[in-house]
Amino acid sequence: MSMKELGVVGRNVGQRDLESHARGQTTYYEDVHYPRMLHLKMHRSAEPHANIVKVDTRKAAASPGVVCVLTHEDLPGKKVWNGLAAVGVGPEDEPVLAFDKVRWRGEPIVAVIAETPEAARAGAAKVEVEYDPLPGVFDVEEAISGSAPALTAHWPHNHYIYPDDHAASQIRFGDVEKGFAEADHIVEDKYQTSPIEQAPMETNGCIAKPGGDGRITVHTNTQAVHFARDNTAAILGLAPGKLRFLGGTVGGGFGGKVDVAVEPISVLAAMRTGRPVKFKYTREEEMQVSSTRSAWRLYIKDGVMNDGRIVARKITSYQDSGAYLRFSSYGSMKHAGHMPGPYTMPNVWVDARVVFTNRPPSSAMRGFGVMAASFAIELQMDKVAKTIGMDPWQLRLLNAYRNGDMRAHRKVNEDAAMVETIQAAARLAGHELPAEYQAMTSWDRKAS
């Protein structure tokens, strides 16, 4: 292929919406104005884990400016859901609005809809919830230890069970125990990442507007407009054609705007009141209530030879999904799919679990599952290099996958570029590599 055919490679290409941004002409979801628009605020759980004894909305309903109050009793379709139910992920576990129990602090319980944002906030503050607090669990290993309370009846041991009945996303390749027995060194460590908030500059939000034709128009900043529409329809028991979702412009998402957190309840409020309803997360809600990247804990054990070859790698990891599943089973699959890193080794064992705790549910964020894997693997590679006294660049070059290698997932490797990438990075960093390492390629295990 000639450079001409490639067209854009090696050239700056204009970004279509830049001028519109610089002029302030880009229309975001909340840049439409409707007369008689109402505002929705959520009354949220004050407890991380509790039985709900009683919910009293009378004072909220009587609060000045309040037009409508919605609880789980008002939901016409599903009471619990999961966004991936349509592709077979289940059982559905997350209440649209909490009813018998709350499982994280900030869980939505009652929606209050009023003439102004201030009136909605004041009304939401007047909802009275009586709790019977339960012990909470906030650590992944404690959660599955057997001594912690079960969060839901679906998963009595507080970890997800995949539809094929596996307790984890797994890799079984070769025999790690045999590899450890043959190795000159064993290198082990524990790694932990923290939850990270996507923190887009524009918080999650939508405006739902009923139309004369019986359809509801939804202006939303979701990252996944069809996904949001179909899930909203499924939750409310509506035909998708009743909903007209307008999206496409997102004021920063990074995975933080795929949870369908605002649309279903706003559509229901618009149907109930016959008026446009806006639900916009405050900055506090965005930071504390919207889902984060999961925190992960990993244990890695490597069997290493004196010459640097890694002959066995065993990984046990725990994804803290928070109180509900959302996309975490997919996150753990991607995590396991990324193991054992971009390296070839004959013996690999991986168990990647999704664990439930009383923390806010976690969800998508840029390469979720993968980033935690890379973080731990590369720290481990440095630790291995240090243990055997080898240059960490050389250790990676020696173990990097080559074309034709069988990967731990039993897929033959194609299009490898790891060796050349490390060599290029070494040149840029001014790191001197011995001649045999400079001569390595992705097409040959041995130096040519």
Place this chain on the structure above:
Amino acid sequence: MEDKLIRLTVNGRDEAVVIRPLATLQDVLRDTLELTAVKSGCGQGGCGSCSVLVDGELRLSCLTLAERAEGAEVTTLEGLNETNAIVPLQQAFVENYAAQCGYCTAGMVVAAKALLDRNPAPSRDEIVEGLSGNLCRCTGFAPIVRAVQQAAQALSDTGEEAS
């Protein structure tokens, strides 16, 4: 407290608006006058997305009571394009890829204008200081700083105003 009528000049036009008690300048600009380049990333002074000029000074419209803007001259990003031609400061944002989602951009451009109006030849540190109240989560600050540097350069080359 009662609703109140206030008069102010916005982007060169005289406006009379009725405000609710404790309404912010942001409410008036965004919701009453529908100048939607004024964004609302936090509503509490933390992000700069609502930046406007009040009598030439950089202000966070979410923390400015509308009443306090009575009689003032207010400029939003929309006010930079009176003739519909893109101005050099905006062009510099385009050429330097200084936006991704664009949500922070209106506030950034307004803050940069405030800086260049006051100091047409700022140092890099002065640009960083001038934009320090404006957050961007997508682009990274380096292209934004480069855009302002380019706009300042264009200004000194032509002797014209940046915006």
